[in-house]
Amino acid sequence: MGLGVDWAVKWLNLSAEAMAEHRVELIELDRAIGDADHGENMDRGFQAVLQKLNESPPETAGAALKAAAMALMSKVGGAAGPLYGTAYLRAATSLGDAFELDAGAVASALAAARDGVVARGKAELGDKTMLDAWTPAVEAAQKAADNGDDALSALQAAAEAAETGAAATDPLVARKGRASYLGERSAGHRDPGAASTALLLRAAATAADGASGGTGG
Amino acid sequence: MGLGVDWAVKWLNLSAEAMAEHRVELIELDRAIGDADHGENMDRGFQAVLQKLNESPPETAGAALKAAAMALMSKVGGAAGPLYGTAYLRAATSLGDAFELDAGAVASALAAARDGVVARGKAELGDKTMLDAWTPAVEAAQKAADNGDDALSALQAAAEAAETGAAATDPLVARKGRASYLGERSAGHRDPGAASTALLLRAAATAADGASGGTGG
């Protein structure tokens, strides 16, 4: 049984909860190596996502992610806006009109999201950005899909890999984004965007755990 | 009979009159190749000069020019502020405590002023700036002094040379100041600062014409 629009909507709701819950934590991470607004940015962005979903409930997971993309793009107000906006938009395009998503579709959507982050931000792996959470997540999801695991397992693998990837940004020196202004002083702090990516992918896995599957066609 | 503080005060008063009278003309010159404020800047600057002179009447020509320098520096608000401020300050230093100025002292003071413009603005002759009026003025005054002419003659020669120098900026391409943003398009317009310099030096000559000389010691 694959994942459908219910999963996507649940994911976005859990994302909004996570951003509200970790708002201060993300702000503090950003205070250390940025401008102390990432938690505020993400919280506002996901509140706008919820509002958008309420105003016009989506019919597919792709439509849900597209609505989220536009809300994030508009309302985040920081680098994370165009980055997550582009990521979710590319993921939505990857999902297309599908009503049920298997592990392969999930892995492809995550890869498309990651490619969106790269297209928008031109970062490379190891630059201490959200890309350092997205990339291992994509690889883990792809591996799970290749193994024949289900979508839930793929998302769980992705979430875990993103968490590990976010933690692995701690010793890195930032080469993109505001934190790059700090040079060597950026080492010893977790990248806020990598941390938020890990939270969002964990929400995706949680939403899939016991998800009711697609709405059928 | 040399020039004294009465001449200096009269010069500054006539300067203020000239700036008020030519305010719009200088604004229009600056509109063509700048930001349309030179007349406004100079008018405000010289109103502040008059106020300062009224508040504490100077005892020497040098003191009068020093007071003018500080008022211009503070109140002009454009490039002309630090440029004329530095010029008048250097001229004041050149005059020192002298009560009577002969042609040589006048020529030296003008040279000091010109050097102040160069020190502050780093322009070269032909860059289409006020320097293109100051430089021929200094040369003409020096020549008059070398000829044994009196201070009035030296100032008259300086004024005439400044007027010619200002007119000669018309075909030049600006290489300093705002007008340099226009590149080739700056040609065909008179430099506003060169025009105001010519007006100020004409005021100096007019003030000397029939001036009562020094106040004595």
Add this chain to the structure above:
Amino acid sequence: MTVGIVVVSHSSKIAEGAVELATQMASDVGLVAAGGTDDGRIGTSFEKVLAAVEQSLAEAAGDGVVVLTDLGSAVMTAESVKEFASEPDAVHLADAPLVEGLVAAAVAAQGGAGVEEVRKAAEAAGGAV
């Protein structure tokens, strides 16, 4: 007609002040400020920037629009807006210092320069003249 210019800054004050400053030397050029977030915080707003770009495209009537930005997230917002704009190919991002580049670009546009020339004028602006 002249090229339009959009000023994208994290701060609405910076964007507005820069437009005021450049207008003094380029009073016939359409300069549009897009600074700060929708809700007045420091940051950039996709919607504000999109609205500014569309206004500028309309005013430029085919002559094109140059977009100046301050920090990296403003660049990303501007690039996103370019993709969503009604005429993406008419939107040219300048890699230039915001204030200094704007004055140079505005003067070039005032002189009738084309969109590529205006962008280059912005990008050539270095230290203060």
Add this chain to the structure above:
Amino acid sequence: MTVGIVVVSHSSKIAEGAVELATQMASDVGLVAAGGTDDGRIGTSFEKVLAAVEQSLAEAAGDGVVVLTDLGSAVMTAESVKEFASEPDAVHLADAPLVEGLVAAAVAAQGGAGVEEVRKAAEAAGGAV
């Protein structure tokens, strides 16, 4: 103690907005805005800049002050002020883009960099990161 930074712009809005923007990344650094003329026009004010430099010198308590400027007349005003300042040798003019240079300089100062290093950080700031 950290190096102080003074922002000299033709526009009070630009100077204030730039200080707000940089403060986000450098909340412990003394950033002083000196924009516009005494009477609120576009231009620079010797008195405003001198007051800002003196305030900054006092706050920096010996660590020195870096001055950022926008256009050429702001540079000339800042140079004049340096000559009149109580500690001319502690006043360092940066040849840098105003907004981009300020953010880089403020972050460097926040990190405890010395006055020369702060100036260099400003001058190294180019396009948006």
